[in-house]
Amino acid sequence: MLKLNNIVPVATLLVLLTASAHAEKVEELSEITVSGSTEEEVQPFSGSQMQEGALGARKSVSNDSATLLQDIPGVSLYGAGGISSLPAIHGLADDRIRVQVDGMELMPACPNHMNSTLSYIDPSKVGSVTVYAGITPVSVGGDSIGGSIQVKSAPPEFAREGEKALVKGQTGTFYRSNGNAYGYNYGAMLAGRWLNVSYSESSSQSDNYKAGGDFKPVSRGREGGPLIPGDEVGSSAYSGSTNREVGLALRHEGHLLQLNASQQKVGFEGFPNQRMDMTANNNKFYNLRYTGKLDWGDLEARVSYQDTRHKMDMGPDRFFYGTGMPMDTKANTTSALLQGDIILSERDTLRLGTEYQYYSLYDSWPAVGGSMGPNAFWNVDYGQREKLDAFVEWETRWSPQWVSQLGVRSDTVRTNAGPVQGYDNGLAGTWGNDAAAFNALDRERTDYNWDLTALARYTPGATQNYEAGYARKSRSPNLYQRYPWATNPMAALMNNFVGDGNGYIGNVDLKPEVANTVSVTGDWHDASNENWGLKATGYYTYVEDYIDARRCDFSQCSPANVAATTGFVLLQYVNQNAQLYGLDLSGHLLLARTVDFGSFTGTGLLNYVRGENRTTGDNLYNIMPLNAKMSLVHRLGGLTNTAEFQAVAAKDKLSQVRNEMHTGGYSLLNLRSSYEWKYARLDVGIENVFNRLYSMPLGGAYVGQGSSMTTNGIAWGTQVPGMGRSLNIALNMHF
């Protein structure tokens, strides 16, 4: 297997090759390249697709790949670290939606999901993003009840027959004034007619960012440390974030074999809505993928392996307690896919596939002395999640107007975890009793899930189309929902991947979530879809056994914990029923176009989602309030100017069980300009022009500085604010 230690020499070679090739003025060859992709670029069922060109403005100045999704209808982002936002689709977030990077379903290895899937790919590497916000076909979904997100690198390129070798390179850098963030990326590619070798690397770092004003008192973060200003968001910095990837692709006729080895290393990433920070993350993954266009259709086979070593501790803005509170996690994921798209006839396509995934997790916290010793604390020991899926999907083009898709998927999910221990089981009330109770449980669970999707698209003409669909989708609990066992608040607070500042306790008896969704989409536009367009999607989802939370009332949980209407609390995951419904509206209108002044286009986006717990009557947590974006886009040659106005309503539908915090409504103005030359692109922008102070509705509770290890060490009631005014500039070149 390719070792990442060999990346540097390979990179050096490639860069040298690139430089020499550039000196020979081979850039003209760029016009004779062909894509190695075997996939048709068609708008997916119930989905939105953004190709590299549309992503350009965002990806140039972003260091968080999830932010590339924020202009897609129905998508919102949970705040997390500077490079680790968690996407939510129609109110369902994190592993309720299926996120794939180059076909791999990368797994987080952290009780706080700090190393989220999209943090494993640098924005500069993203070639396309496909979001299934409504009904996800079974060939794309699985073990998820929300939508699906597919992020793909740009496909490998090959020289045409008879032409010289193709040599390409690209490099870029960005700077963000707020937080003094900067980074670079570069890559090189050498390709012949049947071989493609590539290397890319990117790196970024940032200091703490600042809000648009004071949102908390000035105070020290660490014992004896410097005072943190009232407008500075503690624990929002990151450093040493580096992504490297080396790729090898072989093409022969309709066959494409790709081997990619990637490494993501993060030296430090602060999390203002978590009680500790990521002090190291070393993720390596290897992906071997075959795609072939055969006589009978398309075949895809993939085997991938992921190894993650993850460390957390108290960052520089938090109390260190003398020894810190180290938490170490290691996880391995092995997955495989075999899928065939069989062309049965001009009318019918049959997709068959099977997927397998085995995920193992060791989450232990080294002893530091006192009641946190003499042994390591085993949060999840030998956690296992094993999944075997099979699906059949039948797509039929009944007529030029009518297309239907019907799919069935079976997911068998087995989870288990080994026995655990506290720091000192002799401290029975603190650790021992809970550990003994957990160890006495039968912890293995096997879920037999099945999904069904039925979709239909009606296109009566070139100016309109309609989609309607129904889906039954299932998702088994993740290991951190079933197996964290400690009711001691200090431990429970560390198990939280929603950023609300509360502590979470697992529930071995959790059942899979089953969602029933109906979705209807109407799309009206002019024939070219350039002058005007309006798209509306309405949806309703009823989730049986939705995994929500209840107040912990056993073991070390007090009556006060059950009754508290403010403050941080301890919660246990529990199955309840829920419903979500909403509406996405998006549109564009060409306002004017002249030869001298270019075109002026107005765009709009409006999202509304409502989430209710039907068992308790409570609101679901972290549901984005009504929000809208309106932009005026001016294009003239290579110049693009955008004035974006964003308005978000107050969040007052709050989850009472979590003591979720209210956030006020706000509006922002962002200005962006870009200019593209043949070999370069310059982006300049001012975000939050008026330096407005606002709380991010999905930003979570601010626990980013001070004594974050205990329940009330940091006062409850402050939401993580959004970023204040920032001047962004990025320059990217390719040759």
Add this chain to the structure above:
Amino acid sequence: MHTANSNHTCQLVGIILTVLAAVSLGGCYGSDGPAVEARPQTISFGAAPGPNIDDATATVSATASSGLAVSYSSTTPLVCAVNSSTGVITAKATGTCTIAANQSGNSLYAPAPQVTQNITFNFSQTIIFAAAPTLSLYDIATVSATASSGHPLSYSTTTPAVCSVNSSTGLVTALSAGDCTITAAAGALQATQTIPVSTPAAVTVPGAPTGIKATAGTTSNSVSVSIGGTISGGRPLTGYTVTSTPAGITATGLASPITVTCPSTCNGYAFSVFAANIVGHGSSSALTDVITTYKVVETFYEPDTQPRNSIFIGSLTLNSTTSAVSNLRGILSEAMTGSQIAYPDDNMTWLPLNYQLSAVSDGAGGLLVTTFMLNTTNTLSTMIGGDGWTPGSGFGLYYGFPTAPNPSAGGVGNAYARIYVNLDNPAAALTQTQIDKLAYADCAPGGMMGAACMTGTTAAGYGSVGTMSGYPVSQQTTKQ
């Protein structure tokens, strides 16, 4: 555009079905990998010791199958204590003493399940009188006895024609010449003391009263003055007069105790007493300060160790004349220890705090008094400033960090509790401002989390809540 080919289609379907079948038969399921789980171990006790009657010590012995050292703890702290490493038990009272043995494991062995052993201690009961006072006719004096069980005694006389006795105070009044026999009883156990009552040779004024004690009264502006003995002068006493220094307060009464009512407060006054009989009044006793013993129960709510809280139970002596507090001592619970049982049925570790080393004014008529486990105030870190103990200082790290060993690893750890004393009315309920000034710190091994000690403070009083979010919620002060 691709074209359909039925043969290839069948081949592909076959491949997929074959893979599915193989996987579904378990071939692809991951085999059990190595777990971090350590090897189990068990603990066995040796034969239980059988202490003889009145034996106050015994030794238990337990061994772990791993060969690792076993630690001992008493789950019945009112009956016995045990040395955690040697297993030597020190009995405190008659009853069943339960010793728990634990072995917390290491990198190779998992923690062992706790095992317990019961040992019964029996102590014979005795009542011992102090030396008998001298009695002449009409004198009053105090008898005193103690029970080995520590139980309170009640007094009675078997010679009521000769003497009377106060059942609780033991104050005896000689009524006629003869032998006065006093019985002290604790349940069925009794002892007697006989005191001869003589007739004085001459009639005189009474002597200066002795054994004068002045304690806080039932109201905030009263004092109760008790008299331990008076030589009558051969004639029945007609009364007592209490006078104050500074002058201005006088009270009279026929018998002890005498309640003195002060205009607004009795603080700052000392008192003396003289007695009178038909001949006249005698000389005054020495000045006596108003000294009262109070019991204090202070509770810190610990949200992160429920249902156990940090509780200080202690006593103090308040000299209202000099506004001084002394002898604040007591015990402090370690809320991270013990089972999930709340006080008072808990089995938490309780630290003795016997060194009152600080009493400072709060500037509003009260005293903040602090008692320590060790005879030093060094408790919290001075690494980044601070005096080593003031609540809110040292960021909760132990004294000497980082060079000194961690108290949980053999280093020296101190602990303290700070209470509030309302000098005007010690038994009054505390205001929130006063509660905000209560504090504790526990840097003993059972209070350590890494290098941080458990502390309890409020943000209003000291800038933040304690290191485990603990904060004071109440203090009850009652007169003993």
